[in-house]
Amino acid sequence: MKKLVIIGNGIAGSTLARxxxxxxxxxxxxxxxxxxxxYSRTALMYIFMGDVKLQDTYGYPQExxxxxxxxxxxxxxxxxxxxxxxxxxKKENTEFETxxxxxxxxxxxxxxxxxxxxQNAKGVQGFYHLxxxxxxxxxxxxAKNAVLLGGGLIGIELxxxxxxxxxxxHFLIREKWYWNGVLPNSDAELLTSYISKECPGLALExxxxxxxxxxxxxVIGVTTDTGQSITCDLVGIATGVSPNIDWLKxxxxxxxxxxxxxxxxxTNVKDVFAIGDCAQHKNPPQDRRPIEAVWYTGRIMGETxxxxxxxxSSVYAPGPWFxxxxxFELEYQTYGxxxxxxxxxxxEIHFQCVLDSIHHKWITIALDRENNTFLGINSFGIRLRxxxxxxxxxxxxxxxxxxxxxxKAFFNPEFFKNYxxxxxxxxxxxxxxxxx
Amino acid sequence: MKKIYSVxxxxxxxxxxxxxxxxxxxxxxxxxxxxxxTLGVIGYGYELHKHHKNGVYQNKLSSRGFTAWVLGLVLCLxxxxxxxxxxxxxxxxxxxxxxxxxxxxxxxxxxxVYGCLYTFSILVFGVKFLFKYRGNRxxxxxxxxxxxxxxxxAFFLPEIMARLHGDIPYYDFKNIWPLNYYQYDGWRVKQFVxxxxxxxxxxxxxxxxxxxxxxxxxxxFGKRWYCSWVCGCxxxxxxxxxxxxxxxxxxxxxxxxxxxxxxxxLGFAILMTVAVVYSYLRSDYSKYxxxxxxxLWFILAVNGLLLYYLxxxxxxxxxxxxxxxxxxxxxxxxxxVCYGLIAEPKHLFLLQSETLRKSYSFMIGSMFSGVVGTGxxxxxxxxxxxxxxxxxxxxxGLQQKLFSKFKITTNGGQCISCGNCSTYCEMGIDVKSYxxxxxxIIRSSCVGCGICSAVCPRGVLKLENxxxxxxxxxxxxxxxxxxxxxxxxxxxx
Numbered sequence: 068m069k070k071l072v073i074i075g076n077g078i079a080g081s082t083l084a085r086x087x088x089x090x091x092x093x094x095x096x097x098x099x100x101x102x103x104x105x106y107s108r109t110a111l112m113y114i115f116m117g118d119v120k121l122q123d124t125y126g127y128p129q130e131x132x133x134x135x136x137x138x139x140x141x142x143x144x145x146x147x148x149x150x151x152x153x154x155x156x157k158k159e160n161t162e163f164e165t166x167x168x169x170x171x172x173x174x175x176x177x178x179x180x181x182x183x184x185x186q187n188a189k190g191v192q193g194f195y196h197l198x199x200x201x202x203x204x205x206x207x208x209x210a211k212n213a214v215l216l217g218g219g220l221i222g223i224e225l226x227x228x229x230x231x232x233x234x235x236x237h238f239l240i241r242e243k244w245y246w247n248g249v250l251p252n253s254d255a256e257l258l259t260s261y262i263s264k265e266c267p268g269l270a271l272e273x274x275x276x277x278x279x280x281x282x283x284x285x286v287i288g289v290t291t292d293t294g295q296s297i298t299c300d301l302v303g304i305a306t307g308v309s310p311n312i313d314w315l316k317x318x319x320x321x322x323x324x325x326x327x328x329x330x331x332x333x334t335n336v337k338d339v340f341a342i343g344d345c346a347q348h349k350n351p352p353q354d355r356r357p358i359e360a361v362w363y364t365g366r367i368m369g370e371t372x373x374x375x376x377x378x379x380s381s382v383y384a385p386g387p388w389f390x391x392x393x394x395f396e397l398e399y400q401t402y403g404x405x406x407x408x409x410x411x412x413x414x415e416i417h418f419q420c421v422l423d424s425i426h427h428k429w430i431t432i433a434l435d436r437e438n439n440t441f442l443g444i445n446s447f448g449i450r451l452r453x454x455x456x457x458x459x460x461x462x463x464x465x466x467x468x469x470x471x472x473x474x475k476a477f478f479n480p481e482f483f484k485n486y487x488x489x490x491x492x493x494x495x496x497x498x499x500x501x502x503x
Numbered sequence: 504m505k506k507i508y509s510v511x512x513x514x515x516x517x518x519x520x521x522x523x524x525x526x527x528x529x530x531x532x533x534x535x536x537x538x539x540x541t542l543g544v545i546g547y548g549y550e551l552h553k554h555h556k557n558g559v560y561q562n563k564l565s566s567r568g569f570t571a572w573v574l575g576l577v578l579c580l581x582x583x584x585x586x587x588x589x590x591x592x593x594x595x596x597x598x599x600x601x602x603x604x605x606x607x608x609x610x611x612x613x614x615x616v617y618g619c620l621y622t623f624s625i626l627v628f629g630v631k632f633l634f635k636y637r638g639n640r641x642x643x644x645x646x647x648x649x650x651x652x653x654x655x656x657a658f659f660l661p662e663i664m665a666r667l668h669g670d671i672p673y674y675d676f677k678n679i680w681p682l683n684y685y686q687y688d689g690w691r692v693k694q695f696v697x698x699x700x701x702x703x704x705x706x707x708x709x710x711x712x713x714x715x716x717x718x719x720x721x722x723x724f725g726k727r728w729y730c731s732w733v734c735g736c737x738x739x740x741x742x743x744x745x746x747x748x749x750x751x752x753x754x755x756x757x758x759x760x761x762x763x764x765x766x767x768x769l770g771f772a773i774l775m776t777v778a779v780v781y782s783y784l785r786s787d788y789s790k791y792x793x794x795x796x797x798x799l800w801f802i803l804a805v806n807g808l809l810l811y812y813l814x815x816x817x818x819x820x821x822x823x824x825x826x827x828x829x830x831x832x833x834x835x836x837x838x839x840v841c842y843g844l845i846a847e848p849k850h851l852f853l854l855q856s857e858t859l860r861k862s863y864s865f866m867i868g869s870m871f872s873g874v875v876g877t878g879x880x881x882x883x884x885x886x887x888x889x890x891x892x893x894x895x896x897x898x899x900g901l902q903q904k905l906f907s908k909f910k911i912t913t914n915g916g917q918c919i920s921c922g923n924c925s926t927y928c929e930m931g932i933d934v935k936s937y938x939x940x941x942x943x944i945i946r947s948s949c950v951g952c953g954i955c956s957a958v959c960p961r962g963v964l965k966l967e968n969x970x971x972x973x974x975x976x977x978x979x980x981x982x983x984x985x986x987x988x989x990x991x992x993x994x995x996x
Contacts, residue, residue, distance in 0.1 A: 078920070086980075110921035117561035123922035126939060130755075231556060362919050363983055370980045370987075384985040391917050393960040396555050396638070400917070400962055426638065450962035453915025453982050478914050478965050480956050482640040 070094040071376070072154060072165060074144045075173035078362055079343025081105040081126055082369030083171060088135045090377035095136070096165060098156065100143035102197050104129060108175075109362055111200050112224045115207075116231045121197075140165070144174075147318045149336045169376060172315070172326055172334075172341040173369075176308035176360050178221075185278040190286035191302040194221055203228075203303075210234050210301040214289050216275050217305035218245045223394050225303045226266045237268040237297050239275060252408045253419045254431050254445055258394065261427050265395040270295075278302055308360055310345040323347055325358050330382035332372045342368035352383060354404060361390060387460035388443070389453060397427050402456035403443025405433040415442060416501070418466070420493040422449070422486045430490065434466040436503060441466045449486065450478040470494045505550045512543020523595030530601050541627050548631030564881065565746045571881035579878035586869040589613040606662040615662075621739065622658040626650055628742035635745070641953050641966070645731055649738035652677055657735050671698050674705055677733050679712045681772035682895035684863060689783035696791070718902055724968050725909025726899035727951025734895075736888060739877065740929065741952060744885025748929035748954065751884035757931060761891050761948065762825070768867055769894040770832050775863045777802055777836070778856035786847065796844060803840045806833055817905050867892060886929040890948060900947030908968040909951065911944035913937065915982030917963045924955035924964060938963055941981040 071087055073080040076099040084097050110124040132139055142158035153166050178193025180186050190210075192202050207213075213229050215222050218240035229236045242248060245262050247255035263269045274292040281287050288298045310325035321327045321335040325347030332340040343365040348357045359365075367385045375381040391400045406415060414436045421429040428448035434441055441464050444456065455476045459469060469476075473487040519536040559565040564574065584591050592613055599611035599619060607615075629650040636642035657675045664671055672694045680686040686709055695702035720728045730737045740748075784795045810833040814826055821829070843851045850856060876888025889896050903909060911934070918941070924934035930948045934955045937944045944964075956964040980987035 107920040107922060109919045110923075113921060113923060117558035119922050119926045120560060123926045124920070125922075126920045127936075128754075231554075231558065363916055366916070366981065367984045370984050374980075374986055381986065386983050386985050386987075389916065389983055391919075391961040398960065398962050450914070450965075453917055457915065457982055478962060480639060480641040480953060481966060482644055 068092065068094055069168040070096070070166065071169045071171065072167035073097045073171045073173055074154070075099060075175055075343070075345075076102070076105045076139070077108065077173060077175050077343060077365065078105075078126075079175075079365035079369045080171065080173035082366045083173065083342065083373050084137050085127075085135070086370055086373030087377055088137060090373055093169075093377070094138075096138045096140055096167075097132075098140045098142060098144050098154070098165075100141065100158070103139065103141045104132075106197070108195070111194070111197070112228050115200060115203060115228045145314065147315070147320070147339075149319055149339060152338070168338060170339045171332075171372065172312075172320075172339070172345060173343045173365075174311045174314075174345045175365075176344040177311040178304060179307045179309045180304055181306060183275055183278055185280045185284075185286070186304070188278055188280040188284050188286045188302075190300055191278060191304065193304045194225055195308060206301045207232055207234060210299075212297070212299040213237065213301040213303060214239060214275075214297055214299045215303040215305060217307065218242055219305060219307060220392050221308075222303070222305035223262065223392075225305055226262075227395050229301070229303070230266060234301070235268065236266060237270060237299065238262075238266050239270050239273045239291060241272065241274055243272055245269070245271075247407060248409070249407055250445065251405060251411075251417050251419075251431060251433075253417065254405075254429075254447070255407075257421070257427075257429060258397075258447070261397055262394060275302075308344070310347065310358065312345050331375055331380065332368065332383065340372060342372050348383065352385065354388070355385070363389065386457050389457070397448055398450065399445070399447050400449075400451055401443065401445045402451065402453065403433070403441070403460045405431055405443040405445045412442075416503075418494060418497045420490055420497075422489055428486075432466060432469065432494075436501075439465040439467060439503070441469045444469075452476050452478045466494075505547055508543050508546035508550060510543075512540050512547065515539025515541075515543060519595065519598070523598050525594075533598055533602065537623065540623070544627040545630050545634075548628075548634055552631070552635040559746070559749055565749075567750065567882060575879055575881045578880065579874050582869075582874040582878050585613055585617055586873060592616070603662075606659075607665045609665070618658055621735070622653050624743045625653045625735075625738045628745065629738075632742050632745055636957060639953075639957050642957055645953065646741065648732045649734075649741060652733045653735050653738045668698060668701060671695070671702055671705070674709075675735075676705075676708070678735070679717060679729075679895060680709065681769065681776065681898070682734070682736075682893060684772050684776065684868060684894075687776055687780050688860070689779065692783070692791075717899065721899050721902040721907050721909075723908060725907045725949070725951050725966075726896065726903045726947075727909065727949075727953075727966075729899055730889065730896060730950035731952045736872065736876070736893065737886075737950060740880075740885035740889060744880050744929070747880045747885045749884070749926045750882065751886060751890070751929050751931035753925055753928070753931050753933045761931070763828075764891045765893065765897045765900075766825075766828060768871070768892050769897040771863060771867065772894040774836065774839075774852060775856075775859045777840075778851045778854075778859050781843065781851045782856040795847070799840050799843050803837060803844075806837050806840070809833070810837075813901075813905075820905055884929055884931075886931075886950070889950065890930050896948070896950070903949070904945065904947040908970060909949075910967055911937075911949065911955065912965050912967050913941055913943060914961075914963045914965065916941065916984070917961050918981075919961055921960060923958040923960065927954045927958045929954070934964070 071093045073084055076097050080097060084095050087093055087095060105126045106121065107124040107126060110119060113119045114121055114124065142156040144154050145157050146155040153164050155162065155164050176195060178195045190206050192206060193199055194203060207229065212235045214237045215225050216239050222238065226236050226238050244252065244255035244259040246258065250258065275289055276292045277290045278286055279288040279290065286300060286302050288296055289302060290296050312322055312326055315322055315326065319336060320339060325345050326334055326341035327349050328334055328341050328346050329349055332342055334341055344360040351357050364385060368383060371381055371383055387403050389402045393399065406412060415433055416436045417431050417433055419429065419431040426448060430449060431445045433443045441459060470491055473490055474485060477485065515536045518532065522532040564570045596611050596613055596616050599616050603609060603611035603615050629646050632646050633643055656677045661673045661675055665673065672691050685691060692706065695706040717729065731741060780798060781795060784791060784793060784798055786795050788794060813821065813829050839852055852859065871892045872888045876892065879887055918938040920935055920939045922935050924938060928934050929952065930950060932946050932949060934944060951966055953966050956966060
C-alpha cells in the first residue's frame with residue numbers, strides 16, 4: 068500500500084486528498100498547522116464581518132475525513148529528508164516524524180512585505196492566514212483609522228471589512244486605477260469610480276513611504292510618497308502574496324519563487340510533487356503564468372495530480388481561463404482572456420458596453436480585430452454561465468456569434484433584465500464606429 | 504439611530520399591551536401602537552441595511568444571545584396564551600373590536616387578533632425585506648407575492664366572506680389540506696354543503712387543490728410556488744423570520760431527523776383525516792352524496808396507485824429507508840381501510856376519530872406549528888415547522904423530488920466554498936456541499952426562497968425550472984479542467 072503525504076490542507080491539498088481517495092486505496096495523510104480542517108480562505112472576510120462562522124467555511128466536516136480514511140495531522144512540517152522519505156513534524160514542543168511514498172507540497176502563499184521602515188510594528192499586518200484573522204480582530208478592536216496598502220483583491224476585501232466595523236479607511240493604491248494591472252483601463256476606471264464611492268478614503272497613485280510608531284512600537288500613522296501623513300492605528304498590507312516555501316531551503320528540492328515543477332507536478336526530487344499557490348511551473352501552459360495564486364487553479368491542480376497519481380500519466384491542462392471576485396457589492400466574473408492595456412495582444416480590441424450605469428452593470432468583450440474571434444469577457448454586476456463560455460472559447464466562436472447568443476449565457480436570478488438586445492445594439496454601433 | 508427605532512417599535516408593542524390591560528380608548532391606542540411598530544421596524548431595517556450590512560453573528564438578537572432568548576420566551580408565552588388561555592388576552596382582544604366590526608361585522612376573537620398581528624408582521628417586515636434585497640427582482644416579487652396573499656387571501660377575503668355569507672366557514676383559499684387539517688371536519692363540510700353553490704364550489708376547489716392544482720404547479724415551478732410565494736407560514740418565516748434564517752441546523756443528523764419527523768406527521772395527518780371523514784359519513788345516501796364505502800374504496804385506490812408509483816416507477820429516486828417507511832404506512836392504511844370495508848366498525852382506527860383529531864390539533868396544530876415553530880424562531884431558525892412538521896411541505900417535497908422541473912444549478916467551477924449559501928439556507932440544506940462539487944441541488948425540502956443565490960458572492964447558484972433533464976448531474980472534475988470533459992476518469996481505475 069502506497070502512502071501519500073500532503074503538506075497543506077488548502078483547496079489544492081484537500082481536493083487532491085478527496086480525489087486520491089476516490090480513485091485509489093492509498094494511505095493518505097494531510098498535514099497542516101494553520102487549521103485542523105480545510106476552510107475556505109476566500110471566506111475569511113465573511114467571518115470577520117459576522118456573516119458566517121469559521122465552521123461554516125469548512126469545505127468538509129470532520130466526519131468526512133474520518134469516513135474517507137484521510138488522516139489529518141495538526142502539526143508544522145519542519146524538514147524533509149528526501150533520501151529516507153521522512154518528514155520532521157513539530158507540534159508545540161513535541162517533535163515527531165512521518166514517512167511517505169509520495170509527497171505533495173501544497174503550502175500555499177504568504178503575504179509579501181516590501182521592507183518598509185517599522186513594518187514589524189504592532190498594528191501592521193497582512194491578511195492571508197487564519198491567524199491573520201485573529202490578529203485583525205485584536206487590531207481592529209479599538210481602531211478608529213486604518214491605512215490599507217495594495218490595489219489587489221485582498222486590499223479590497225480589507226477595505227470592505229474595516230468599513231463594516233465603521234473604521235475610517237485610507238486605501239492607498241500605487242496604480243492610476245484600481246486593478247489596472249489586470250483589467251483594461253476602461254474597466255479599471257469604471258471600477259475605481261465605483262470603489263471610491265464605497266470607500267471614500269481611496270487614494271490613487273500613492274505609495275507607502277514609512278510607518279510611524281510610538282515608544283511601544285505601536286503604529287500611530289504613516290507617511291506616503293505624496294508627502295501626506297495619515298494618523299492611524301492599523302496598517303493592512305495587501306501588496307501581493309508569494310509562495311510559502313522558506314522552510315524548503317535546506318532540502319534538495321529545487322525552488323525559484325515557488326517550488327519548480329514540470330507539467331506532471333513533479334519536482335526535481337523523485338516522488339515529490341507540488342501543487343497550488345506554492346508551485347511554479349517551469350513550462351506553464353500557453354497564456355498561463357508560472358505561479359497562479361488562485362482558488363480555482365489550486366483545485367484544478369489537485370484534481371489533475373490525483374489523476375496523474377492514480378489513473379494515468381496526466382499533465383496540468385486547465386481549460387480556458389476563468390475567475391471571479393466581488394468588490395463590495397459588485398460581482399465580477401471573467402472567462403477567457405481580456406488583457407490589461409499593457410499586456411494587450413496583437414489585434415486584440417475591447418468592446419465595452421455599459422448596461423446600467425446607476426447600478427454598475429457592464430461587460431467588456433475582448434476580440435480579435437482581424438478575424439472576429441472571441442477572446443474573453445469581463446462582466447460586472449452580471450452573472451454568466453461558465454459551461455457555456457468554456458465551450459464557446461474551446462470552439463473559438465466569433466464575437467458576432469457570442470453577441471447573438473448571449474441569452475444562453477446569462478446566469479442571473481429569474482426576473483432579472485435580459486440585456487442581450489442592449490448588447491447586440493451596442494455591439495453593432497461599435498462595429499460601425501471601428502469599421503470591422 | 505438603530506436604538507431609537509428599536510425603542511419606538513417596543514413602545515408600540517408595550518402600549519398595545521398596557522392599554523389593553525387598562526382598557527383605554529380603543530381605536531386611538533391601536534392606531535398609535537401600530538404606527539409606532541411600523542416606524543420602528545422599517546426605520547431599523549433602513550439603518551441596518553442601507554449599506555448592505557448583514558453581520559448576523561455580531562448582533563445578540565440574531566446569534567442566540569440574551570435578547571434572542573428573551574424574545575423566544577415571550578413568543579412562546581404568547582402562543583401558549585393564544586391557544587390555551589385566551590381569556591387572559593381578553594383586554595387586548597377588545598381593543599380590536601372596532602376593526603373587526605368594520606370588516607366582518609362581528610366582535611373580535613383571539614384568532615382575529617392573531618390574524619391582525621400576523622398579517623401586520625408580514626407586511627412591515629416584508630417592507631424591511633424588500634429594502635434589504637432591493638437589487639434582486641426575484642426576492643422582490645416573491646415578497647410582494649407573500650404579502651399580497653397574506654393580506655388579501657388570509658386576512659381580508661375570509662372576513663369579507665363572513666360578512667356577505669355568514670354561514671360559510673372561515674376559508675382561506677390558499678390554505679390547502681393537509682396544512683389546514685381541519686378542512687374536512689364534519690361541521691365544516693356540513694356548513695359548506697348547507698350554504699349552497701358557493702360552499703360546494705369551495706369544497707370541490709379544496710379537493711382539486713390537493714390532487715390536481717398543486718401537483719401541476721409543483722411540476723412546473725417546484726414547491727416554491729407554494730412555500731415561498733403563497734403560504735402564510737412561509738410568509739412569516741421569510742419576512743419576520745429573515746433575521747433568524749441562518750440558525751437552522753445543517754448537520755446530517757438533523758437532516759435524518761427531518762426526513763422521519765415530517766413524514767410521520769404527514770402519515771398522522773392522513774390517518775386522522777380519513778378517520779374523521781369516515782366518522783361522519785353514513786353507509787347510505789341519507790346525509791351525503793358519498794357513502795362510507797365509496798370513500799374507503801377511493802382511499803384504497805389512491806393508496807394502491809401511490810404505492811405502485813413510489814415503490815415501482817420511482818424506485819431509484821428514493822432511499823431504502825424511505826421506501827420501507829412508505830411500504831409500512833401503505834400496508835397500515837390499506838389494512839385498516841379493508842377492515843373498514845369488511846367490518847364497518849364504529850371507529851376506523853380503533854381509536855375514536857375525535858381523539859385522533861384532538862391530539863393532532865394539540866400536538867401538531869398548536870404545539871408544533873405555533874409554539875415550537877414560531878416561538879423558537881430566535882433559537883432554531885425560521886423554518887422549523889416547514890422543515891420538520893408541515894405535512895403539506897412533505898407532499899410538495901415528494902412531488903418536487905420525483906417529478907418537478909425545479910432545480911438549483913451550480914455555475915461550472917465558480918464555487919469558492921465560502922459557505923454563505925449553506926449558512927443562509929433556512930431549511931438547513933448544506934448547499935455548499937453540492938455547489939463545491941459542481942452538482943445540481945435537488946432536495947425535497949428546498950422551498951426555493953432563492954437566498955442561497957442572492958448571498959452567493961461569486962454568482963454560482965441559480966434557481967431554474969427549464970427542463971427536468973440533467974437533474975442528477977454529477978460531474979467528475981469540475982468545469983475548468985480539461986479532464987472534466989473526458990468522463991473516463993473513474994473507468995480507468
